[in-house]
Amino acid sequence: MNRELWTAVDDYLGDALLPADPVLDAALADSAAAGLPPIAVSPTQGRLLNLLARTAGARSILELGTLAGYSTIWLARALPTGGRIVTCEYDPKHAAVARKNLDRAGFGPDVAEILVGAALDTLPGLRDPFDFIFIDADKANLAAYVEHSLRLSHPGTTIVVDNVVRDGEVINADNSDPAVQGVRTMLTAIHTDARLDATAIQTVGDKGYDGFLLARVH
Template identity: 45%
Template sequence: MPEHKPSESEPFEHKPQRGWVAVEEFLTQTVVHPDAGLQRAVQSATDAGMPPIEVTPNAGKLLKLLVQLSGARRVLEIGTLAGFSAIWMAQGLPDGGRLLTCEFLTKHAEIARANVAAAGLEDKVEVRVGPALDTLAALYSEGHESFDFVFIDADKENNSNYLDWAIRLGRPGTTVVLDNAVWEGAVVDPSIDRINAPGIIGALELLGSHPQLDATVIQTVGSKGWDGFALARVR
């Protein structure tokens, strides 16, 4: 299945409820506290005309905490955009930890590298440009050291392929997070988004049936609408 640019797999228009957004903003200001480097990443994406599809601040903070709680030292991200989630996860890495993130577009990669450098994390983050499936195959061919944590947030049509690579490039105990696992309920009504829903559903079916994966899915609401994420562990 071909890999598409992020803009080609953008969802239908989300219609979040005002209460959801107000609570998210309250939690961001009261609990999450994104720093200047993270705020810069979001603003740079807006200035560059990127689609507003980065994770929310509370989700980014969750990724950071999951990296820390799992004890990860090597993180793989599939889908970089402006580097917002990469910065969150890199902040959770210990000294000597590394994050490798895959970005399809050169323009996005350049902006992400600038944001990572501004956040003081240039020594922890590597951005590789090109179709993610090609990058993942190259990592495997290179004999890259196994990743401890994998975050998937790219074109939904390739979700199952990305999960397969997460297993192959991971190890028993690797944590895998798959974003956009509910997609405004399209998982039970694919007619809502006939482009992205099949890939999301296929990935969820794989998560529930693959002998090397143990997983769950959490529904979320907020500024991105009604969605969720899958959390899995490689057996």
Template identity: 55%
Template sequence: MDQGLWVTVDRYLADTLIPADHNMAEALDANACAGLPAIDVAPNQGKLLHLIARVQGAKRILEIGTLGGYSSIWLARALPSDGQLITLELDPKHAAVAANNIRRAGLSSLVDIRVGPALESLEKLAAENPAPFDFIFLDADKPNNPNYLDWALRFSRPGTVIIGDNVVREGEIVDKNSTDERVAGTRTFLEKLGTHPRLDATAIQTVGSKGYDGFALAVVKP
């Protein structure tokens, strides 16, 4: 088995289970034209986020790491008409591309894009004393994942779903001596998930068009 087969299977799954979507295709094209890194979630992964948010009945979603808004669109589509997605993006160029993609998808009224370092944006958000979020997606710089988890818990309630992306990193996660800050941050993140008294968590390895990786899923305990 190899990357070529994984890509072919992902394409088959997407073609079979996910109807063609003009807005999603345009978002990916716009991201590529703007020179954004091609690190969006795959269509079947985006649909998984969407379905989990729907099963959760989420009305309030927090996303850390917007990029071009591809995953944001999937998540916002899971919201009711009175829901809200707050998404945090470091790069103003990425945020502008995301805003255009979200506007074309007809979701601007549901999505609040906040630009700047995520930890600073989270501090500002805390000052607003927001209502708890029902669903939180962590997909930004991996060295800060332990800090993002702390903030996620601060903004959560019993039953909140927290998903962290890219937690396997082609298997490098098992190397406790890795000098890669992304691996070290992810290991600390996973260890916090496993030991935190407020969380029940697991992680799943994945292969597909985005390579060999995985995601972690946690639920805040009552």
């Protein structure tokens, strides 16, 4: 088993289950043209986020880590009329590409708002709770992002955290990578937090060997 096979299976499943989508394809193309890193969720993962948000009945969504807005579009499409998504992006260049992609997808600032700057600086300005929260930002600060998410949640809020397996290095306590240690610190915090029920799922595919955490606020 290797990444080439995992990618081929991902492509097959995407072709089998997802319709052609010029808007999402254009978002990825613009991201690549702008030189952004190719780290957006895969199409099948985007659909999973969309389904989870719809299953949660989310009317308000918070995303940490916009990049070019690919996952933001998937999440915004889960919103009912009158819903909103707030997405946090550190890099102004990334935010500009995302704004263009979101506008083309039909989600203007009245529906999809981009907060530009470090999330730890912009999150304190938010007050209203969210129904669904997707965390796909830098991993070193995951525990802090989850704590902010809890402040911005209510009983029943769904929280998804991406990239928590790190090619299996999450089990290596001696790995000094801040991303690995950030995931481990977050997992310890969640394990001891009575406000959350959580699990984590390992995944393989176009993005390699990784996984995501799924939690629900009591």
